[in-house]
Amino acid sequence: MVDRPGTRVRAAVIGTGLIGGSVLLRLADAGLDVAGWDPDPATRDRAQGRGVVAPATIEQTVADRDVVFLCGPLPTLPGTLARVAELTAPGCVLTDVGSTKVEVAEAADRLGLIDRFVPGHPMAGAESAGLTAASPTLLAGAAWVLCPAPRAATDAFRWLAGLLVELFGARVVPMSASAHDSAAALASHVPHLLAGALAGATQRAPLRDAVLALAAGSFSDGTRVAGTPAERTANMLLGNRDRVLHELDEVRAFLDGLAAELRADDAPALIARYAEARTARLALLDRRFAGQDREFPAGGDHDAEVAWLRGLGAAGGHLTGCRIGPDAVSYSARIPVAD
Amino acid sequence: MVDRPGTRVRAAVIGTGLIGGSVLLRLADAGLDVAGWDPDPATRDRAQGRGVVAPATIEQTVADRDVVFLCGPLPTLPGTLARVAELTAPGCVLTDVGSTKVEVAEAADRLGLIDRFVPGHPMAGAESAGLTAASPTLLAGAAWVLCPAPRAATDAFRWLAGLLVELFGARVVPMSASAHDSAAALASHVPHLLAGALAGATQRAPLRDAVLALAAGSFSDGTRVAGTPAERTANMLLGNRDRVLHELDEVRAFLDGLAAELRADDAPALIARYAEARTARLALLDRRFAGQDREFPAGGDHDAEVAWLRGLGAAGGHLTGCRIGPDAVSYSARIPVAD
Numbered sequence: 001m002v003d004r005p006g007t008r009v010r011a012a013v014i015g016t017g018l019i020g021g022s023v024l025l026r027l028a029d030a031g032l033d034v035a036g037w038d039p040d041p042a043t044r045d046r047a048q049g050r051g052v053v054a055p056a057t058i059e060q061t062v063a064d065r066d067v068v069f070l071c072g073p074l075p076t077l078p079g080t081l082a083r084v085a086e087l088t089a090p091g092c093v094l095t096d097v098g099s100t101k102v103e104v105a106e107a108a109d110r111l112g113l114i115d116r117f118v119p120g121h122p123m124a125g126a127e128s129a130g131l132t133a134a135s136p137t138l139l140a141g142a143a144w145v146l147c148p149a150p151r152a153a154t155d156a157f158r159w160l161a162g163l164l165v166e167l168f169g170a171r172v173v174p175m176s177a178s179a180h181d182s183a184a185a186l187a188s189h190v191p192h193l194l195a196g197a198l199a200g201a202t203q204r205a206p207l208r209d210a211v212l213a214l215a216a217g218s219f220s221d222g223t224r225v226a227g228t229p230a231e232r233t234a235n236m237l238l239g240n241r242d243r244v245l246h247e248l249d250e251v252r253a254f255l256d257g258l259a260a261e262l263r264a265d266d267a268p269a270l271i272a273r274y275a276e277a278r279t280a281r282l283a284l285l286d287r288r289f290a291g292q293d294r295e296f297p298a299g300g301d302h303d304a305e306v307a308w309l310r311g312l313g314a315a316g317g318h319l320t321g322c323r324i325g326p327d328a329v330s331y332s333a334r335i336p337v338a339d
Numbered sequence: 340m341v342d343r344p345g346t347r348v349r350a351a352v353i354g355t356g357l358i359g360g361s362v363l364l365r366l367a368d369a370g371l372d373v374a375g376w377d378p379d380p381a382t383r384d385r386a387q388g389r390g391v392v393a394p395a396t397i398e399q400t401v402a403d404r405d406v407v408f409l410c411g412p413l414p415t416l417p418g419t420l421a422r423v424a425e426l427t428a429p430g431c432v433l434t435d436v437g438s439t440k441v442e443v444a445e446a447a448d449r450l451g452l453i454d455r456f457v458p459g460h461p462m463a464g465a466e467s468a469g470l471t472a473a474s475p476t477l478l479a480g481a482a483w484v485l486c487p488a489p490r491a492a493t494d495a496f497r498w499l500a501g502l503l504v505e506l507f508g509a510r511v512v513p514m515s516a517s518a519h520d521s522a523a524a525l526a527s528h529v530p531h532l533l534a535g536a537l538a539g540a541t542q543r544a545p546l547r548d549a550v551l552a553l554a555a556g557s558f559s560d561g562t563r564v565a566g567t568p569a570e571r572t573a574n575m576l577l578g579n580r581d582r583v584l585h586e587l588d589e590v591r592a593f594l595d596g597l598a599a600e601l602r603a604d605d606a607p608a609l610i611a612r613y614a615e616a617r618t619a620r621l622a623l624l625d626r627r628f629a630g631q632d633r634e635f636p637a638g639g640d641h642d643a644e645v646a647w648l649r650g651l652g653a654a655g656g657h658l659t660g661c662r663i664g665p666d667a668v669s670y671s672a673r674i675p676v677a678d
Contacts, residue, residue: 191537197616250540270573273535274539278567
């Protein structure tokens with residue numbers, strides 16, 4: 001980890017598709033010493049064409065780095081993590097951008113890497129894919145989950161949180177890996193299932209072409225992520241299977257209620273249930289936050305710090321800064337205010 | 340209907356909320372002689388504040404009009420249709436903008452108005468409501484369903500189709516009322532159910548605030564129409580109940596398939612099913628069209644004309660013009676090209 005004041009941070013990105021490519025381009029724009037690698041030679045050429053260092057091997061790419069972002073497909077992450085850990089010094093911080101966190105966090109634990117690997121997930125994306133679709137601004141201002149581990153030192157977490165706020169304007173949401181996977185099931189994975197079902201039923205409908213002719217906002221919005229490459233969506237769902245199926249049951253239960261009231265022509269009940277649903281939508285658009293500052297000792301036992309961080313994320317809050325001093329770490333945060 | 344060359348079209352809009360207000364503002368911008376009425380006196384004042392004539396009574400508003408747009412809530416349409424028909428001359432074209440068509444078309448049939456009432460539905464909207472949210476550009480370029488009736492003269496349909504293309508740049512989709520209601524069930528009504536279920540389950544989730552903190556594109560898109568006023572959504576669903584429930588069953592069947600493959604950890608099957616769904620999404624974004632021109636005799640039997648129009652809409656096509664000559668009517672249309 002960089003403790004050399006005035007020194008440029010040296011970063012690497014492994015896997016330079018849509019998300020990794022966007023990380024890479026932003027780090028390069030921000031003036032970091034950055035290198036990217038992708039298994040696809042054409043993608044490496046394309047990265048070089050965009051002015052980024054893209055060596056031919058992982059070894060060259062991660063040598064002497066302060067931080068490595070692992071951005072390959074979900075199923076490859078545990079293997080890449082083990083390999084990159086071997087190729088880098090113990091002080092090099094490792095993180096990933098995968099859409100599920102428990103599996104890779106468990107792999108890091110097995111590999112003895114929880115002091116230097118910080119599971120991460122920037123909540124942004126697009127239904128497009130590849131470096132050609134990447135942009136240095138794709139992740140600007142995004143909610144970005146980082147998972148501080150229990151039983152681990154928090155140095156890597158603190159440093160990376162500060163870096164993401166500084167470079168991406170990230171709203172860093174600290175959560176346990178399992179809380180992330182539960183919340184992401186509803187915030188992202190189930191919406192992909194609903195979009196797939198709507199698009200799939202349309203594809204099979206006798207009136208398909210008429211449906212597409214009439215499609216306006218609700219259909220277009222409701223099917224957007226069905227345009228995501230199928231394999232990427234499948235990997236995401238399979239990587240969080242049990243939680244996704246659980247949250248899907250909850251969504252279906254609410255849907256069953258709406259359908260039953262519709263079938264019964266029960267307008268007041270239908271309106272009341274929609275009014276309840278609308279509350280969450282309005283809260284999404286207009287949450288009020290209050291600032292909160294906290295300080296923890298730099299060394300020693302991190303239990304109180306991790307507990308506060310996890311509580312912040314569970315409450316829907318996020319970090320807006322992290323300053324590491326010689327004796328103490330100071331967090332600034334925003335936390336939702338109850339209505 | 341206007342057959343006085345060089346004369347300004349005189350139009351009225353009854354119900355000046357989001358859609359009616361947007362129609363009104365566009366007609367006024369286009370230089371028509373236009374008047375609007377709303378049961379809410381404050382809304383009438385607001386319309387006058389935006390420079391539009393807004394008399395105190397329906398009688399004053401619709402007197403001597405060439406066309407009246409009925410834009411009140413769905414359940415009020417049959418009553419308003421009967422009243423406005425009594426207050427206007429037989430040559431005055433009547434249309435509506437309601438989100439379901441069978442009910443109001445049947446009401447027009449019972450009232451003996453199918454020669455002058457053309458059921459309509461512009462496929463645009465917003466989760467906001469009221470004249471304050473209305474805009475003269477909300478409906479620009481929208482798909483706009485118009486229903487030519489069997490057994491009726493097509494004069495009113497032809498004239499209105501031409502007017503909507505000219506004033507709104509509308510893609511006029513001609514469909515039977517029942518084909519509209521079936522297609523709209525999937526294109527709009529079921530998406531409202533899915534959005535309500537996702538937002539509702541989130542509202543009830545123990546991790547609600549964390550879900551909102553992580554919500555990015557897929558959740559935000561997937562819940563957008565859950566922000567629609569609950570009563571408007573309920574009216575829309577109740578007005579098309581049986582078709583909505585039928586299409587919901589089809590969507591659920593596809594969703595059941597996705598869930599079963601996910602539960603079984605069957606990656607190839609899950610990928611294949613998503614790839615199928617993706618086809619509809621890609622078709623929505625990138626359909627190719629070919630031009631088609633058709634001419635029909637101005638008078639006589641309209642069966643062939645109505646059959647062609649309905650076939651055009653069922654195939655996902657739309658009208659881009661309608662020119663009425665002394666002996667013949669000429670349509671120009673765009674129709675999707677098979678891949």
